[in-house]
Amino acid sequence: MQSEPSITPDAGLQPSAAPFWRDPAKRAIVFQVAALLLVASVCYYLFTNTQANLERQSIATGFGFLETEAGFEIGEAMVDYSAADSYADALLVGALNTIKVSFIGVILTVILGTFIGIARLSSNWLVARLAAGYIEVMQNIPVLLQLFFWYAIFYETFPSPRQALNPFNGVFLCNRGLIFAVPEAHAAHTAMGWVLLIALVAGWGLNRWGRRRQALTGQIFPIIRVTLALCLGLPLLTWLFYGAPTAMNVPELQSFNFKGGITISPEFSALLLGLVFYTAAFVAEIVRAGIQSVSRGQIEAAMSVGLRPGQVLHLVIFPQALRVIIPPLTSQLLNLTKNSSLAIAIGYADFVAVTNTTINQTGQAIEGVALIMLVYLSFSLSTSLFMNIYNKKMVLVER
Amino acid sequence: MSNPTTKATREFLKPPVTEVGVIGWLRSNLFNNWYNSLLTVIVMLLFWQLIPPAFSWAFVNSVWNTSAEVCRETDGACWSVIPQNINFIFFGFFPEDQQWRPGLAMVLLIALVVYSKNRNHWKKSLGIYWLINLVVMASLMYGGIFGLPVVETDQWSGLPLTFMLALFGIVAAYPIGVILALGRQSKMPAIKTLCVVYIEMIRGVPLISLLFMSSVMFPLFLPDGVTLDKVLRAQAAIILFSAAYVAEVVRGGLQAMSRGQFEAADSLGLNYNQSMRLIILPQALKIVIPPTVGVLLSVFKDTSLVVIIALYDVLKTTKVTLSNPKWTSYSTEAYIFLAVLYFICCYAMSSYSRKLEKELHTGH
Numbered sequence: 001m002q003s004e005p006s007i008t009p010d011a012g013l014q015p016s017a018a019p020f021w022r023d024p025a026k027r028a029i030v031f032q033v034a035a036l037l038l039v040a041s042v043c044y045y046l047f048t049n050t051q052a053n054l055e056r057q058s059i060a061t062g063f064g065f066l067e068t069e070a071g072f073e074i075g076e077a078m079v080d081y082s083a084a085d086s087y088a089d090a091l092l093v094g095a096l097n098t099i100k101v102s103f104i105g106v107i108l109t110v111i112l113g114t115f116i117g118i119a120r121l122s123s124n125w126l127v128a129r130l131a132a133g134y135i136e137v138m139q140n141i142p143v144l145l146q147l148f149f150w151y152a153i154f155y156e157t158f159p160s161p162r163q164a165l166n167p168f169n170g171v172f173l174c175n176r177g178l179i180f181a182v183p184e185a186h187a188a189h190t191a192m193g194w195v196l197l198i199a200l201v202a203g204w205g206l207n208r209w210g211r212r213r214q215a216l217t218g219q220i221f222p223i224i225r226v227t228l229a230l231c232l233g234l235p236l237l238t239w240l241f242y243g244a245p246t247a248m249n250v251p252e253l254q255s256f257n258f259k260g261g262i263t264i265s266p267e268f269s270a271l272l273l274g275l276v277f278y279t280a281a282f283v284a285e286i287v288r289a290g291i292q293s294v295s296r297g298q299i300e301a302a303m304s305v306g307l308r309p310g311q312v313l314h315l316v317i318f319p320q321a322l323r324v325i326i327p328p329l330t331s332q333l334l335n336l337t338k339n340s341s342l343a344i345a346i347g348y349a350d351f352v353a354v355t356n357t358t359i360n361q362t363g364q365a366i367e368g369v370a371l372i373m374l375v376y377l378s379f380s381l382s383t384s385l386f387m388n389i390y391n392k393k394m395v396l397v398e399r
Numbered sequence: 400m401s402n403p404t405t406k407a408t409r410e411f412l413k414p415p416v417t418e419v420g421v422i423g424w425l426r427s428n429l430f431n432n433w434y435n436s437l438l439t440v441i442v443m444l445l446f447w448q449l450i451p452p453a454f455s456w457a458f459v460n461s462v463w464n465t466s467a468e469v470c471r472e473t474d475g476a477c478w479s480v481i482p483q484n485i486n487f488i489f490f491g492f493f494p495e496d497q498q499w500r501p502g503l504a505m506v507l508l509i510a511l512v513v514y515s516k517n518r519n520h521w522k523k524s525l526g527i528y529w530l531i532n533l534v535v536m537a538s539l540m541y542g543g544i545f546g547l548p549v550v551e552t553d554q555w556s557g558l559p560l561t562f563m564l565a566l567f568g569i570v571a572a573y574p575i576g577v578i579l580a581l582g583r584q585s586k587m588p589a590i591k592t593l594c595v596v597y598i599e600m601i602r603g604v605p606l607i608s609l610l611f612m613s614s615v616m617f618p619l620f621l622p623d624g625v626t627l628d629k630v631l632r633a634q635a636a637i638i639l640f641s642a643a644y645v646a647e648v649v650r651g652g653l654q655a656m657s658r659g660q661f662e663a664a665d666s667l668g669l670n671y672n673q674s675m676r677l678i679i680l681p682q683a684l685k686i687v688i689p690p691t692v693g694v695l696l697s698v699f700k701d702t703s704l705v706v707i708i709a710l711y712d713v714l715k716t717t718k719v720t721l722s723n724p725k726w727t728s729y730s731t732e733a734y735i736f737l738a739v740l741y742f743i744c745c746y747a748m749s750s751y752s753r754k755l756e757k758e759l760h761t762g763h
Contacts, residue, residue, distance in 0.1 A: 050619045052623065053618075053620075126443075140745035140749060141741050142700040143700070144704060145734060148714070149735075153731065156728055342707070345707050365611075366616055368615075369616050372604070372605075377603040380599075
């Protein structure tokens with residue numbers, strides 16, 4: 001202990017050594033060790049309690065249960081699944097369902113949100129007020145209530161399959177969901193999918209080539225139009241090449257339900273509608289703020305160098321607005337993914353719902369909750385990783 | 400004065416009628432080009448199609464306070480589902496003869512909220528009023544003093560539960576959030592890592608997973624013989640969840656502070672605690688008042704998620720009402736009522752937050 005300052009001949013010039021509790025560096029070490037010890041002891045306490053509780057209630061630990069038979073059915077599965085499959089299969093089905101609703105939801109939300117965000121800025125008073133009203137109402141009602149509302153509409157307002165609404169030929173709307181006709185399975189469709197993929201890759205390559213050519217020569221190549229023509233034209237040609245198959249798989253009423261066609265369940269529709277309508281309100285505000293962040297001078301400058309209105313939008317407004325839009329947009333879309341876990345409240349078999357059933361059957365709550373957290377954390381962390389890369393790429397080069 | 404373009408004559412010329420008044424407004428806001436005119440006509444047609452039937456469903460053909468039997472005879476909305484079940488929707492399983500207690504607690508809460516909206520009342524005493532109010536509300540609900548019979552928390556339900564989960568959630572989460580934010584800005588690597596891991600982990604998972612944790616995992620954490628009831632466990636989950644979001648909001652405030660403030664505090668010889676308490680936090684927390692109201696708003700909306708772990712908040716009591724076969728087909732009406740209720744609360748909060756943002760923005 002150096003409680004008293006050591007007196008040396010040049011004490012007036014040299015600062016005396018401070019006692020260790022006054023030395024920020026040493027104090028920092030003490031604080032950190034104390035914090036770590038505190039966290040570790042809390043964890044240890046919880047761990048021993050849990051161990052004792054698990055032993056007393058004779059609950060198994062570990063992920064061995066994943067291999068055992070699940071024994072419950074799942075309403076809608078994208079891969080083949082039956083009650084005889086293992087818990088791991090059931091959880092996979094749930095995860096795929098989460099990805100399905102999130103993926104479709106994200107696409108629809110971005111479209112609807114952009115549309116409403118632009119409508120909010122419309123010079124048409126009526127349209128702008130309508131968009132503003134939509135945003136206010138949707139943002140201020142809990143998403144779970146909206147899910148219940150849509151689900152109730154599907155379940156109670158729509159008629160039974162026998163009296164199903166039939167707005168278009170081959171489309172039925174009833175309390176079993178939305179049922180519509182799809183083309184009969186044919187080799188042509190697989191080929192069309194591959195051709196579309198090729199067209200998209202070609203469009204991407206074309207985009208790169210077009211940009212480089214523009215940078216070198218100043219000539220603008222109509223990339224969007226050509227890509228669109230490729231994406232529509234090539235699959236159409238393939239379809240004609242296979243002899244233009246037109247057979248349809250039309251849904252037909254059989255005793256109590258429809259057979260054939262594709263059914264979109266009321267649970268899925270309610271979840272999708274609720275998530276999309278709710279999140280689109282937030283996305284609309286983000287899009288509005290992004291567009292407003294581009295200063296008028298930029299637009300005027302673009303017009304004065306002779307760009308056409310479409311080019312002003314495409315070359316000047318969008319690239320700058322996107323810089324502002326993308327970061328909050330990703331966090332909203334991540335919110336949509338996290339909110340898709342509310343599916344459990346209306347009975348859509350997403351990952352959380354399946355895990356919940358698993359917990360109830362096996363009693364292995366810790367493993368179940370850990371799995372839920374792991375899956376959502378991996379979504380979030382990979383998104384933020386992508387965001388960091390994007391932000392680095394998009395950061396303004398300041399001069 | 401033969402020249403018509405002299406100044407004096409020009410002053411008497413009124414703008415054409417097509418530029419001012421109602422017609423001018425219509426021309427410039429609704430029909431300023433062919434495209435907008437088309438949009439206006441389409442929207443008007445939609446209104447024409449939708450509003451009259453919706454209006455007659457909700458107001459003309461509707462019944463307001465009747466039995467379920469009368470409802471079955473009408474074509475319109477059956478709003479009766481609400482007044483006929485209002486006690487249950489609002490107070491749930493709280494003993495019927497004691498329902499004045501949560502009612503009074505709600506009135507106290509609303510009175511204090513209205514009082515706090517005025518910024519002239521933002522003094523130290525306001526904080527004390529709030530603490531007193533929270534204690535009074537909790538003891539009114541729980542009872543056990545002044546001869547009030549005890550009402551266990553598992554009987555707390557309906558609107559008071561929604562309000563209390565949100566309110567206690569944010570009040571308890573706030574100090575934790577501030578500490579986490581300070582920890583995240585700290586130069587000590589171990590503390591910083593702990594805080595970052597906590598904040599990012601909580602923000603990366605849905606609230607549902609924490610609520611599950613509180614309902615199925617939490618009992619395993621406690622030593623043998625100790626139990627904590629469901630409401631308190633859910634409250635703990637909401638607090639832990641909101642703390643991470645409060646922390647991010649506060650971090651925004653800390654980052655918005657100029658370096659000069661930190662340096663000035665250091666050069667005055669203040670230590671860390673003093674400089675945070677006296678210089679940094681008062682300014683940083685002021686900046687983040689509007690986004691904090693935003694967090695409160697989302698916590699309030701998120702309390703509805705406790706439905707999933709079978710707590711009886713106002714959404715769940717409504718669902719229970721609707722599960723009564725008498726009322727089961729009037730869910731649209733009940734949900735619209737709830738939506739209006741939530742909307743009023745949330746809209747008040749969000750517009751207040753926007754107003755504060757404008758007022759507190761001192762503009763430099």
